[in-house]
Amino acid sequence: MWCNRSATDGTVGVYTNEGASVADGEDVITPPQTGCQEQDGWCTAESGIDASVWFTFTATSAGVNITTCNDGNTVDTQVALYSATDCEDFSTLTFLGGNDDIVGGCDLGSTGFASDLTYCGLTVGQTYWILVDGYNGANGEFAISVSDDVSCPARAQIIHNSAEDVAAVVDIYVNDGLALPGVEFRTATEFIDLPAGEEIEIDIAPGGSTDVSESIYNVAVTLESGATYVIVADGITGLSTGSYDPSPAFGLQIYDMGREAATSATNTDVLVHHGSTDAPTVDVVEVGVGAGIIVDNAAYTDFAGYLELGTLDYQLAIQDENNTTTVATYEAPLSTLGLDGAAITVVASGFLTPAVNNDGPAFGLWVATAAGGELIPLPLVTSVNELEAIDFNMFPNPANDELFINSVEQIESIAIYDTQGRLVFSEANNIQRIDISDLSEGFYSVAVSIGDRVSTERLVKL
Structure with missing residues (x-):
């Protein structure tokens, strides 16, 4: 199984991807094509994963450096870092970062196109997965090291x-x-x-x-x-x-x-x-x-x-x-x-x-x-003042393009929040009709305020 590879321990190890293949379903986690020297993807000319070798490590700090710019490296590599909830199911992998070519080139090994990825945001004690691949099918011996000696903000x-x-x-x-x-x-x-x-x-x-x-x-x-x-x-x-x-x-x-x-x-x-x-x-x-x-x-x-x-x-x-x-x-x-x-x-x-x-x-x-x-x-x-909830009507719900709100009281403000808690609409008047045509489909929370009193109701946007 790909997830049972030996973990790297910070020292340089020499391995080969000759004879390596791509497992069924592995293509779904191909890194994005952002640029050869970026830290969040691979070269734009890269067609996908060709001959992958996998490693695991357990995070000992918030940051990690993964590099193939080492003596003994012969492959134009590309690396990627993932977290996973089920190491046997590629669909559970979450891409965290990737690099194709080290900035400035590599003067170790026999190729200047080694990879070097630094990532911050790991959870100490959690296991992570490293994918090493050859650029456009390159294969041979590669030298990889993983280090936690990284200064993160x-x-x-x-x-x-x-x-x-x-x-x-x-x-x-x-x-x-x-x-x-x-x-x-x-x-x-x-x-x-x-x-x-x-x-x-x-x-x-x-x-x-x-x-x-x-x-x-x-x-x-x-x-x-x-x-x-x-x-x-x-x-x-x-x-x-x-x-x-x-x-x-x-x-x-x-x-x-x-x-x-x-x-x-x-x-x-x-x-x-x-x-x-x-x-x-x-x-x-x-x-x-x-x-x-x-x-x-x-x-x-x-x-x-x-x-x-x-x-x-x-x-x-x-x-x-x-x-x-x-x-x-x-x-x-x-x-x-x-x-x-x-x-x-x-x-x-x-x-x-x-x-x-x-x-x-x-x-x-x-x-x-x-x-x-x-x-x-x-x-x-x-x-302690026994403030009552605001009695208001909101219709239709679910709604498409228009939402109507009324109350026997004078509403002072209306706010709509999405499921991430972001304010997507706010009006400080006693309006009765709200144009929600620009809102995406999904669930929202509508908050109606009068003085110190706030009442909310769930809205379904169609």
């Missing part, structure tokens, strides 16, 4: 959760350079690369700043190579003319075990963060399917680790740490939003008592997906 998502008025829009600088301009409250970046293995300076400045000298917050951090982070901005800068009670200092809360996807395709991995400055230590109790306490004693700025939940629709009750008072109950429609296989961050955001916090945004639970963008509000079921 860190990956990070930044979530803006500071509800202070002067921090409504901020600029983010990295090492004095403007990295992310105009980041708005209750939005998140996608996961981005940040320098790793060395100290970097992160500065926050008001939106529209001219340079880093306008910074209102600075922190020096050293991120780990290949690690994934979720970074949340919370707190009060103290620069507002309004009053906030309490007013914990503005800061970046850094979670160093972030995920860009769930560990299982049938789950949704949920990271919970307490970012409400005036909310007490709380428990999160699932009351929909009866899961009970899923987050215990979360205090301000805490992260509660990842909950690996089946992708269902839940109800989350926010209770005091003694479970005697329910602050609010929210819908968490993971299934309705189609979040199978996703990793998300749920942030407690805003003020429990806006009246003593400069009439700022009210408390709620908001979701950041890995795609970033505007945070998604979780619909309110009940709260």
